[in-house]
Amino acid sequence: MRVIDDVEQTRAYARSLRRPLGLVPTMGALHEGHLSLVRAARRDCASVAVSIFVNPTQFGPNEDFASYPRDLERDLALLRDEGVDLVFVPSVEQVYPPGFDTTVSLQRTAARLEGAHRPGHFAGVATVVAKLFIIIEPNRAYFGQKDGQQTIVVRRMTQDLNLPVEIVVLPTVREPDGLAMSSRNVYLTPEERRAAPALYRGLRRATELFEAGERDAETLRQAVRAVVAGEPLIALEYVSLAALDTLDELERVDRPAMLSLAARLGHARLIDNVLLPPPTDTRQGGR
Numbered sequence: 001m002r003v004i005d006d007v008e009q010t011r012a013y014a015r016s017l018r019r020p021l022g023l024v025p026t027m028g029a030l031h032e033g034h035l036s037l038v039r040a041a042r043r044d045c046a047s048v049a050v051s052i053f054v055n056p057t058q059f060g061p062n063e064d065f066a067s068y069p070r071d072l073e074r075d076l077a078l079l080r081d082e083g084v085d086l087v088f089v090p091s092v093e094q095v096y097p098p099g100f101d102t103t104v105s106l107q108r109t110a111a112r113l114e115g116a117h118r119p120g121h122f123a124g125v126a127t128v129v130a131k132l133f134i135i136i137e138p139n140r141a142y143f144g145q146k147d148g149q150q151t152i153v154v155r156r157m158t159q160d161l162n163l164p165v166e167i168v169v170l171p172t173v174r175e176p177d178g179l180a181m182s183s184r185n186v187y188l189t190p191e192e193r194r195a196a197p198a199l200y201r202g203l204r205r206a207t208e209l210f211e212a213g214e215r216d217a218e219t220l221r222q223a224v225r226a227v228v229a230g231e232p233l234i235a236l237e238y239v240s241l242a243a244l245d246t247l248d249e250l251e252r253v254d255r256p257a258m259l260s261l262a263a264r265l266g267h268a269r270l271i272d273n274v275l276l277p278p279p280t281d282t283r284q285g286g287r
């Protein structure tokens with residue numbers, strides 16, 4: 001496994017790898033969710049690259065860029081065990097050298113939900129993902145359904161810019177009690193950790209109602225809020241039930257949709273989502 005921090009060396013080494021090449025972009029602090037992406041890439045592709053870069057431009061001024069968990073040695077050991085070929089670990093200066101002045105921004109899909117609560121977040125994500133695609137030139141790139149809106153933004157950006165990369169989305173990996181795996185779960189106190197699975201219980205409750213025939217979007221959003229309200233440690237920021245392609249909020253669930261939420265538990269801000277109807281192909285988190 002080659003670990004490279006330099007952009008040109010990474011490009012040259014990636015070009016020497018057997019194709020197809022799969023890329024798993026990460027910010028490190030790897031967990032089973034990331035590893036499920038690496039394993040899928042390993043299965044589907046002749047070579048696998050992973051990037052580890054805590055991208056400052058996708059964090060707001062009052063967000064957790066400085067405290068975001070970092071443990072490069074542990075991450076590299078995990079990736080070595082998974083048989084990864086290349087790990088790109090650039091510094092901030094390598095990705096954003098002095099004078100850097102270009103942003104990839106999306107108008108509509110990035111303005112909703114997370115974009116409305118985290119201004120500039122998706123411009124940071126889209127810019128860094130576009131750069132990673134241009135530097136590493138993967139044939140496929142792997143993302144988790146947990147960051148549902150991110151998968152929609154990245155697909156849109158890839159299509160709009162004609163980037164020759166297939167976007168693969170894999171299901172959210174959950175703890176046994178349903179909590180979506182996230183590098184930010186380490187911020188939870190033991191009490192908050194006990195409360196947190198109510199988020200997924202709310203999403204499940206709405207899914208059950210959907211499966212029983214309920215199509216009124218507000219009834220389904222309200223079902224999530226009602227379950228989460230049972231945990232006073234959770235402050236919901238939003239519950240959205242939106243069309244999967246445009247992220248327009250729905251009145252009736254008459255097309256593929258994403259039911260998503262964001263919530264604060266103490267210092268942690270967590271997101272989660274489910275697709276309605278739930279995907280039948282269990283390998284595929286998104287569409």
Ligand code: PAF
Pocket residue numbers: 025026027053055058125128129147150
């Ligand atoms: O999902 C993440 O970890 C990040 O948003 C990504 C895609 C690596 C871009 O920094």
